[in-house]
Amino acid sequence: MDLSGNRLSGQIPESLRGLYFLSSFSVAYNNLQGPIPSGGQFDTFTSSSFEGNPGLCGSIVQRICPNAPGAAHSPTLPKRLNTKLIIGLVLGICSGTGLVITVLALWILSKRRIIPGGDTDKIELDTLSCNSYSGVHPQTDKDASLVMLFPNKTNEVKDLTIFELLKATDNFNQENIIGCGGFGLVYKAILADGTKLAVKKLSGDFGLMEREFKAEVEALSTAQHENLVSLQGYCVHEGFRLLIYSYMENGSLDYWLHEKENGPSQLDWQTRLKIARGASNGLAYMHQICEPHIVHRDIKSSNILLDDKFEAHVADFGLSRLILPYHTHVTTELVGTLGYIPPEYGQAWVATLRGDVYSFGVVMLELLTGKRPVDMSRPKTSRELVSWVQRLRSEGKQDEVFDPLLKGKGSDEEMLQVLDVACLCINQNPFKRPTIQEVVEWLKGVGTINRNQNKDP
Structure with missing residues (x-):
C-alpha cells in the first residue's frame, strides 16, 4: 500500500492496523501528524515508510510523542480518504479484477465492523510466558x-x-x-x-x-x-x-504452480497426482472422521502446503471457528477466495461440505492446467478457469486444457480421468457433486481403471 507523496494531512487512522495482509506500507512525504499506530503490521514497517512527515512521532521515527490531552481523538485523514474506501481500492487494485471487484470489496467492507483505535497487540514481555502442556492445567494453574x-x-x-x-x-x-x-x-x-x-x-x-x-x-x-x-x-x-x-519446507502449492520460477516444470504429473490424492485424504478426514466435522471454507492452492517430500498437507482448517461464532456444520459468514467460491454462495452465503468439494475441484483444475482460477491478464473468454475448462470440454477440446509441460509424456489418459473427477466437483448444482470420500476413491483408482468407468458428468 503506497500512499506516499499525496499531500495527505491529519493523523494515520488506528483502524489501518486491521490491514494485516500488507507486506509493505508507505505514507512518506505527506503532511501527516500525530502518533504512528503500534501493534499489528505497523511493528513490521520500516522507518522510511514514514519519512518526510515532520509531524509524525513514535519509536519507529525516534521522535517522542507529546502526552497532550485528547491526543487519541486528534483528527484522522480527511473524509475524502475514508479508511473503508482506501481498503476497498487496495483490494480492487491488488486483485487485478478492476472496477467490479473494487465495488464489491467496498460493499463487503461496508458490512463489516471496523473498530477505530482499539487495544494494541504489543506483547508485554514482562508478564507473558508460555509453557508446554506437561504439568500445566489451564483451568487450575495461577497463570x-x-x-x-x-x-x-x-x-x-x-x-x-x-x-x-x-x-x-x-x-x-x-x-x-x-x-x-x-x-x-x-x-x-x-x-x-x-x-x-x-x-x-x-x-x-x-x-x-x-x-x-x-x-x-x-x-x-x-x-x-x-x-x-x-x-x-x-x-x-x-x-x-x-x-x-x-513447518512445511516446500511452502504452498500456489507458490510452486504460479510464483516459483521453473516451479511448474519441477512438478511432473506423478507429483501433481500425489498432491491431489494427499490433499483429498486430508479433506476427507476433516469432513467425515474428526469430531466435530470441519468445513474448511477456504480450500485453495495456497492452503495446500508441501513438505520436503512434496506430500500435501491441508492448512488453515477450522480457523473460521476461532474468528466467527460457530454453532453448526453450516455457517453463514462469507469466507473464501475469488475463483474458488462455489456459485451457490451468490444466492445464500452458506458454507457446506459440498462447497469445499467445489473448491477442491478448482485446485485439481490448477494442477491439470497450471493456470490460476482467475487471471485478468488473459482474454475475456478464458479469464475464469472453471468456465474456460467447461466450455472446452463441451466442445470436445478437453486435451487443450492441460498444462503443456505435462502433455505427451505418457500420462494423458490419467489426466483425462482426473479432469472427469474435477468436473464432477465443480458442478453448478451442489447436490450433484460427489462427496470428498468418493473423490478420494476415484483419485486412488486413477491409472488402474478405464476412463469410461467414471461417472459421466
Whole structure:
C-alpha cells in the first residue's frame, strides 16, 4: 500500500492496523501528524515508510510523542480518504479484477465492523510466558491465561517461552513472513536448536472469548492426520493470539504452480497426482472422521502446503471457528477466495461440505492446467478457469486444457480421468457433486481403471 507523496494531512487512522495482509506500507512525504499506530503490521514497517512527515512521532521515527490531552481523538485523514474506501481500492487494485471487484470489496467492507483505535497487540514481555502442556492445567494453574499449550502427543518443541519465540521470528520481522491469508500473517521461526516452526499471528474480530477460544484450539489440535498441517500449540493473552504449526519446507502449492520460477516444470504429473490424492485424504478426514466435522471454507492452492517430500498437507482448517461464532456444520459468514467460491454462495452465503468439494475441484483444475482460477491478464473468454475448462470440454477440446509441460509424456489418459473427477466437483448444482470420500476413491483408482468407468458428468 503506497500512499506516499499525496499531500495527505491529519493523523494515520488506528483502524489501518486491521490491514494485516500488507507486506509493505508507505505514507512518506505527506503532511501527516500525530502518533504512528503500534501493534499489528505497523511493528513490521520500516522507518522510511514514514519519512518526510515532520509531524509524525513514535519509536519507529525516534521522535517522542507529546502526552497532550485528547491526543487519541486528534483528527484522522480527511473524509475524502475514508479508511473503508482506501481498503476497498487496495483490494480492487491488488486483485487485478478492476472496477467490479473494487465495488464489491467496498460493499463487503461496508458490512463489516471496523473498530477505530482499539487495544494494541504489543506483547508485554514482562508478564507473558508460555509453557508446554506437561504439568500445566489451564483451568487450575495461577497463570492459566498466559499458557501456551502443546496438546499433541508428538511435539516438536518443549517449554517454549515467548522470548524464544520472539527471537526465533526476529520479533516478527517482516522478512520472516512466509504467508498471509484471511486470518493473519504467518512467520517462519527458527529455534535455538534449529527446529523450524510456522507461527500464525491471528488478526481480525474474534467471535469467541478467551476461554472459548482455548477450547476451540484444543478441539482443533485433536485433528491429527498425515495430510493436515499439525497444530503444535498456541499462545493467548488478552487480544494477542498465536498459533504454532509444523513447518512445511516446500511452502504452498500456489507458490510452486504460479510464483516459483521453473516451479511448474519441477512438478511432473506423478507429483501433481500425489498432491491431489494427499490433499483429498486430508479433506476427507476433516469432513467425515474428526469430531466435530470441519468445513474448511477456504480450500485453495495456497492452503495446500508441501513438505520436503512434496506430500500435501491441508492448512488453515477450522480457523473460521476461532474468528466467527460457530454453532453448526453450516455457517453463514462469507469466507473464501475469488475463483474458488462455489456459485451457490451468490444466492445464500452458506458454507457446506459440498462447497469445499467445489473448491477442491478448482485446485485439481490448477494442477491439470497450471493456470490460476482467475487471471485478468488473459482474454475475456478464458479469464475464469472453471468456465474456460467447461466450455472446452463441451466442445470436445478437453486435451487443450492441460498444462503443456505435462502433455505427451505418457500420462494423458490419467489426466483425462482426473479432469472427469474435477468436473464432477465443480458442478453448478451442489447436490450433484460427489462427496470428498468418493473423490478420494476415484483419485486412488486413477491409472488402474478405464476412463469410461467414471461417472459421466
